[in-house]
Amino acid sequence: MFNSLPWLASIPSLWLQIGIVGVWLGIIVLLAESLHRYTATDPERVRKVVHIGTGNVILFAWWFNLPAWLGITASILASAVALISYKFPILPGINSVGRQSFGTFFYALSIGILVGWFWYLHQPQYAAIGILVMTWGDGLAALIGQRFGKHPYMVWDSKKSWEGSIAMAVVSYVITSLILFGVEGNIWQTWVVSLAVALAATGLESFSKLGIDNFTVPIGSAAVCFFLMQIL
Template sequence: MLPDFRGSSLQTLGYQIGIALTWLAIVGLLAEAAKRFGKAENEVIRKVVHIGTGNVILIAWWLKIPLWVGVSASILFSAIALLSYYMPILPNINGIGRKSFGTFFYAVSIGVLVAWFWSINLPQYAALGILVMTWGDGLAALIGKRFGRHVYKLWDMQKSWEGSLTMALVSYAVSLLILIGTIGNIWQVWLISLVVALVATGLEAFSKFGIDNLTVPIGSAAISFFLSQLLLP
């Protein structure tokens, strides 16, 4: 049986935050190990961190971490992300001078979704949005880099059809698993997941300055929520 750390006491809050920080520390150690001993490329290390940190939303959902904690953490990590573009605070994620605010947008999107869906007691939609970005974008980048042979350009951005297909399939799977788990296995859930996957893939294709780290999670969560309100009995 999983331990029950839910509640409002200071001790319980300490357990909740401690578990979340422990997970983030593990992700950081894995990234550092991949860099030092596995000689992994910088892009692979970035995606290890990208995928690993995003799963903290599941811990927050499971432990029912308070809204104010999630939003405060988002603000803190957003500030750290901004500083990291000018100082070597997060060397495994950003390079100095990197023309992308993806890490900053990632932290902001978590705060926005926690503030929105925790406040209406529907955290599954926040988890859906973040995990679509976490797994969809993360695996799309890795697959596209390794196996992408059929490229296309969107403005001055180069993508691969292999990467975009990965984004669509993973987004669909993530949405379907969360919605079936919280709503049930009904036809509306399959349709909503399909729409989310298509929209998320379109948003991910436009990733100028890392803006997809903001548009994909918020867009995916918003679409799944509003379609659920519209289609579900």
């Protein structure tokens, strides 16, 4: 199902496809900076707007069948910009979270690694699973945990909530099962592997010191999904 989207395949020009992705990213960054500059929106929520919005470019890359070199190059450039922005306020709306975190850098780095890994294997669905589990699962877990988290727990010096962790597990399961169902169909492995991915992603997200979960969650989720599907 997800590998057959004729209206997307009918867009002939690589530059036009890149332009569509660029416009999407521009809208997300502009929205985040506008919220940061002109509203009283909490910086963490602004960052999650970017977190959730930009991660969806993996779907454009998959459906457009963009070349791997393009995704890897974009990842390198985004990683460099992220590192520079920690020193200079290039995009304060993205990095102003009120705590030390290298999450933006790890975010960009993980996308490049997953594109390089699974585009080479001609199985981009696993890259999409890893990125979207991080994008939606981790993003919504943080927002729900902040808004509804009434039952906190501590991992190292990081405060989490059971409400946020449950949200992470549920969203991760839904995303993984939808993608596997679209690619593999209604087989028992779709539902079992999705559960394993959800549990792994939730566990990895709990250990999120300095934003490292933006690396461990997507890489770990994609790896668990890929290897279990090969074994089962």
